[in-house]
Amino acid sequence: MNASQICTTLSTLKSLRSPHEQVWRDCYDHSYPIRGSGFCSEQITAIEAQMRKARMLDGTTTDAARILSSSIMSGLTPANSLWFGMDVGQETEDERRWLDDSADILWQNIHASNFDAAAFEGMLDEVCAGWFALYIDSDKERGGFTFDLWPIASVYCSASKAGGKIDTVYREYQLTAQQAVNEFGEANVSENTRKLAQDKPQEMVRFIHAIYPRSTYMVGARLAKNMPIASCKVEVEAKRMVSESGYHEMPVVVPRWMMIPNSVYAVGPVFDALPDARTLNDLCRMDLAAGDLAIAGMWIAEDDGVLNPRTVKVGPRKIIVANSVDSMKPLQSGSNFQYAETKIQRLQASIRKILMADQLQAQDGPAMTATEVHVRVNLIRQLLGPVYGRLQTEYLQPLIERCFGIAYRAGILGQAPESLAGRNFTVRYLSPLARAQKLEEVNAIDQFVAGALGIVSATQDPSILDNIDLDEAQRFKGEALGVPNSIIRSKADRDKIRADRAQAQQDAQEQAQQQMMMQQAGEAAMRQQPGAAA
Known part of the structure; x- marks a missing residue:
């Protein structure tokens, strides 16, 4: 596409997104006003954000949204434990070792970057507005990864396939004239921008960054213009293409919470809590007015x-x-403070329930029993299971694929075994939420094995255990519980230990038999000597 086509496409995408913007603006105004910068005005200043925050007379929605965002992030991408692995299916020990080492290197580099900060703010956008846009690239100066959370007010999306993942992202942003010249070069920007860079270097210039799949491309292309994903930057006023490049993988991940029908956009859980949040805010306003009358009198x-x-x-x-x-x-005054207090508590409880704050947050009180912990984990799994499935597909998988591509091309993963050439890997999730989804199977295995052992104890017949592959059961439980791979022996090492043990037992038996035969031979020789009977 040329510059004019990109500008025209952006206008179309703006018209398609505009019917939903008021809803997102309301959701932000009742939770995190500063995150809604761009929906209500070009840019929210700190003072304006403070004024919007002051109009919120109750912080329940903000607190519950923060708890939900933190819980999802700690359940999806914890910084203190490896939350993903990679499989190719039927891999050898060398292939498994390289895949595990690569996953560990990726995880370390992801969390050594600014991922945790950008991902948390992105999850706030996910909870409030229902989607966010995270740009992933390599850090050209220091190495490693860099994650840039784009303000969703400036991002416009589309999907090339009906009902598919978002693969077309347009971003409208501004640079100072001096920044534009430094980034794109004087020869590529317009004459007007070159003059501004000399006379008014801090004057803002509008640009469009268009990312979309190319209809034709070269497999394994080295030139950016031949890569599968196109990246074009256009100076808006001059309708001039200032940069044309490309990516091997989609560099922007756009996960969504709950889809809006006939649209690529989504809404978040704050949308469900919005009626209660509005009512609570109005009720708190009336309660404060009644309190003024009660204190000052009428x-x-x-x-x-x-x-x-x-x-x-x-x-x-x-x-x-x-x-x-x-x-x-x-x-x-005739004010009924008891009714107001009761109604406020009900609305606050309703908001916290919708945003799952009470279910996800640790409750005050005595330590929970193992049964209570299991019930609580099962509840969290049921509440976040459907959301987790979509986040796996639209957030974690493209993020890992993008990071793997950057790291592999940079050579930091080392040389892969030749047997992996041409084989696609699948992501294996090891996060707390992924493990919570497997706890039912772990408990089922424990109950099944315990029942079989009970039958053996009662009947003294161990043949019932022939129905259970105890080795496979233990390996599955270890993986489901997130046990590090370094703790679990490979099947080859396990079989070698068993073979060595069996050989040692056989050698011991043979040695015992030899000793017994020698002893018997000695006793027989003594009986044959003259006078042995005496």
Whole structure:
């Protein structure tokens, strides 16, 4: 596409997104106003964000959204434990070792970058608006990865296949004239931008970054213009292409929470809590007004020619001149604080329930029993299971594929075994949420084996255990519980240990038999000697 086509496409994408923007704006205004920068104005300043925050009279929605975001992130991509592995199916020991080492190197480099900060803010956008856009690239200066969370107000998306993942992303952004010249070069920017860079270097210039799949490309291309994913940057005012490049993998991941029908966009759980959040805010406003009346009081006064109610000010150490003590009396406000307090608590509980804050947050009280822990983990798995499935497909898998491609091409993963050439890998998830989904199977295995052992104990017949592959059961439990691969022996090492043990037992038996035969031979020789009977 040329520059004019990219500008036209952006206008179309803007018109398709505009019907949903008011909903996202409301969700941000009742949770994280500063994250909604660009939906209500070009750029929210800190003062404006503070004013919007001040209009929120209750922080329940903000607190619950933060708890949900933190819980999902710690369950999906914890920084303190490896949360993914890679499989190719029927791999050898050398292939398994290289895949495990590569996964560990990727995990270390991902969390050594700015991933944790960008991912948490992205998860806040996911909970509030239902989607976010995370740009992944290599750090050209220091090496490793860099993650750039794009403000969703400036991102416009599309999918080349109906119902498919987002693979077309347009971003509208601004650079100073000086930054534009430094990034793209004087020869590539327009004449107007070159003049601004000399006269007004801090003047802002608008650009479009268009990322979309190419219809024709070269497999294994080295030139960026021949890669599967196109990357074009256009100066908007001049409609001038300032940069054309490409990527081997889609560099932007756009995970979504709950899809809007007939749209590529989504809404988040704050959308479900929005009616309660609005009502709670209005109720808190009325409660504060009633509290003002309850504290300061409300009075009724009679204009009797002596007392002028329009000029009377009630306060300490003030003398009010009146014709009679009945000329001025306190007036009951009629406020029902008990109803307001009860209603506020109900709304707060409803918001926390919708955003799963109470279910995900550790409860105050005595330590939970093992059964209570299992029930709680099962509840979390049920609540986040459907969301986790979509996040696996649209967030974790493309993120790992992109990071693997960058790292492999940079040579930091080492040389892969030749037997892996042409074989696609699949991502194996080891995060706490992934393990929680497998806990049911782990418990089923434990109950099944325990039942079989109970039968053996009762009948003294071990043949019932022939129905169970105990080796495979233990290996599955180790993987499901997230046991490091270095702890679990390979099948070859296990078989060698068993063979050595069997050989040692056989040698011991043969040695015992030889000793017994020698002893018997000695005893027979002594019996044959003269006088042995005496």
